[in-house]
Amino acid sequence: MKRTLLQAFDHHAEDGDKVFVQFMARGETAPHTYSATRTEALRAAAMFDSLGLAPGTVVFIVLRHQVEDYSTFLGAMYAGLAPSFLPFPTPKQDANLYWSSHRELFRRVEPGLVLTYSGNVEALVEALDGLDTPVIDTARIADFAPRASSLAPHVDDVALLQHSSGTTGLKKGVMLTFGEIAAQTEAYSAALAFGADDVVVSWLPLYHDMGLLSSFLIPAALGATIVSIDAFEWVSKPAMLLEAIDTHRGTLSWMPNFAFNHIARLRPPGSAYD
Numbered sequence: 001m002k003r004t005l006l007q008a009f010d011h012h013a014e015d016g017d018k019v020f021v022q023f024m025a026r027g028e029t030a031p032h033t034y035s036a037t038r039t040e041a042l043r044a045a046a047m048f049d050s051l052g053l054a055p056g057t058v059v060f061i062v063l064r065h066q067v068e069d070y071s072t073f074l075g076a077m078y079a080g081l082a083p084s085f086l087p088f089p090t091p092k093q094d095a096n097l098y099w100s101s102h103r104e105l106f107r108r109v110e111p112g113l114v115l116t117y118s119g120n121v122e123a124l125v126e127a128l129d130g131l132d133t134p135v136i137d138t139a140r141i142a143d144f145a146p147r148a149s150s151l152a153p154h155v156d157d158v159a160l161l162q163h164s165s166g167t168t169g170l171k172k173g174v175m176l177t178f179g180e181i182a183a184q185t186e187a188y189s190a191a192l193a194f195g196a197d198d199v200v201v202s203w204l205p206l207y208h209d210m211g212l213l214s215s216f217l218i219p220a221a222l223g224a225t226i227v228s229i230d231a232f233e234w235v236s237k238p239a240m241l242l243e244a245i246d247t248h249r250g251t252l253s254w255m256p257n258f259a260f261n262h263i264a265r266l267r268p269p270g271s272a273y274d
Contacts, residue, residue: 004178012223013038042146044075055080057112065230084161085207155179196223201250203234
């Protein structure tokens with residue numbers, strides 16, 4: 001078995017200039033290296049350590065499109081916890097359905113911690129009523145110094161908890177081990193000639209399987225670069241995906257079928273892609 005995700009990420013971080021993610025938001029693009037992302041992940045790990053959570057404890061991460069998506073998720077794994085992305089509430093959703101389904105999920109899983117942004121803390125505290133689960137604002141992470149080193153997980157250790165979308169019922173969770181992620185990475189790499197020189201351009205949310213694996217974990221393990229686009233920005237301007245592929249010399253991009261139709265149907269009149 002090849003090295004685990006965290007061992008691979010540590011290795012890629014030794015190259016201080018290697019870009020892990022080109023983060024796009026509100027018309028701006030900011031590069032974040034493997035080295036800088038690892039430092040922020042270890043800072044998050046130090047915060048997780050301070051809470052005294054048992055190894056393997058589930059940590060729900062409920063964040064908008066922000067670069068901390070990557071560092072907090074990795075940080076939870078560095079701390080020996082099992083991170084799990086959940087979608088954040090938006091005006092496009094039925095608020096009652098969103099909160100009722102997530103209250104049920106919280107009671108089933110009983111997470112050890114929920115990490116979110118400041119504007120969502122109060123609503124999550126209310127949704128977790130009756131559970132001994134703290135809700136932490138990501139802003140608190142800045143108060144901690146990065147821990148000195150990361151863990152060296154065994155291939156059979158649980159790396160994360162991944163949930164189904166929940167569109168037809170309560171979300172269903174699956175535990176994935178570091179070994180399973182390594183095996184999938186090896187298979188993808190061999191089938192697609194996917195490697196460190198690739199650039200993955202993606203708007204896919206990280207709380208879905210396709211986005212989490214193809215556009216975060218596998219590129220991170222291989223040392224590739226991710227160009228990360230806000231899904232809601234992409235919906236309003238579908239051509240921005242093609243523009244990002246052109247600008248950043250993208251080599252790989254995963255999308256469900258509806259996305260190709262969306263690009264063809266809503267491309268800006270008179271654009272280079274018209």
